[in-house]
Amino acid sequence: MSQTAVHQCTHAALPLALAGVSDPCSHCESRSISLCSSLDEQGLAALSRITAAVPYAAKTDFVSEGEPATYLFNVTSGTVKLYRLLADGRRQIVGFLSAGDFIGIAVNDRYLYSAETVTPVTVCRFAKSKFKTVLEDYPALEKRLFLMAKNELAAAQDQILLLGRKTARERIASFLVMMDKRGAQPKGAALHAVHLPMSRSDIADYLGLTIETVSRTFTQFRNDGLIRLEGISGVTLLDPDGLAELAEGL
């Protein structure tokens, strides 16, 4: 199953790889926010040489929990969800990734989670074996990976607090505030229009709730004047501060 996924990657990669783009990295839009920001021109070129830019369609599984971590990925556009499953199919989404985020922190050389695209996505893919040789020459890269792992750990602990001790309202409020920060408008632009690329089911599986509770809580927030729902994937936070307080349990 995951083999299939890997094969898909390979095929999908060919068109771009053969297109002969000499150095896709140097004009990469997510360069400044990804792990590449820790590299100088020379390092970037080294990484560029082992990189394949791969596009995936929406809803494509491309990493499977427990499989050998042969590839590492850097998301350059789109949204990805990471999830783990219980034997009977219960699903827990452990994170949503977007441009600049990294996939591939492994234990015992095996992926910790499965990954599936939410929207169409492009990733930079490295073979782990080759990546390791680049790592040796550029210790700043490893420092950067460590930093990313620490941030991921901090996010995981926020999530643990949320799942262990917050109510449904507090969870949804936390989620909206998080998504708002993520897509942050430059300054404190008073317009908190948030885009939610993922389905209600994904939100539910991320927050440890059911689809119905997510939906009901959204309408509750709407009736409370906290948000405005714009179509299916748009939300405007009418009272960001109130939501932030709710999120902290105040």
Next chain:
Amino acid sequence: MSQTAVHQCTHAALPLALAGVSDPCSHCESRSISLCSSLDEQGLAALSRITAAVPYAAKTDFVSEGEPATYLFNVTSGTVKLYRLLADGRRQIVGFLSAGDFIGIAVNDRYLYSAETVTPVTVCRFAKSKFKTVLEDYPALEKRLFLMAKNELAAAQDQILLLGRKTARERIASFLVMMDKRGAQPKGAALHAVHLPMSRSDIADYLGLTIETVSRTFTQFRNDGLIRLEGISGVTLLDPDGLAELAEGL
């Protein structure tokens, strides 16, 4: 408040520091399982020079979430709990630590969580500023820290799955299996006697449940013949495999 805690550390450290133990590290019992295992004799000596072995009584708070991370700690004996609080006092324990575990992975140089001893504990304490200089000379140390962060991340994601999607029975089963593995007898010794140094309240706050549900589930497991309760902090797993299956949702 946390300042007080830091001051307590300092005072508590004095007796040992002044005792003139020349090199406590070389005969340290947790040396082989802690981050020290990544150091040679010379590195160990360097670390030893900046180390203070500090004993804490049970129920001592010694790290506070959000405070500047001035010290790093290495647990050498006893059990520590790490936790985060919500504004109204709701508490979520994010992990239990024992000998060999490390405290101090920080983001923006601030602790991610508070730490309190469960039992009497001894830690090795380093000033972060000094630790950094040792880190520069011994890159293996940083690799080891990275490895520990990755393991912590894997544990955090197990916890996320547990809190988001497991029932009370499954959570308690997971907890018992985890504690059994942790205090693992050498071989597959059929005697699964597990010691639980923490209170029911700590277990509840770790598993996202209430004290009552923890207690009720223990008695349920006893009635189901899955465990035997020996006093207040002893449990024998009568059916470790059955519990492991329950933990996975089978």
Next chain:
DNA sequence: CAAAGACATTGCGCTGGATCAATTTGCCAC
């Protein structure tokens, strides 16, 4: 060894969120 306090267990009623079941809405393909 008795008294007191802290912690654990048990009983019982309640409720937040789950579950089951219709609608309703939005999105394409034609």
Next chain:
DNA sequence: GTGGCAAATTGATCCAGCGCAATGTCTTTG
């Protein structure tokens, strides 16, 4: 447009785990 499907919303009921209160057990201390 319109027919058809997937996703979201809404309604009605249920129940796992919570909250409170009473009781029981262990530990500490004088």
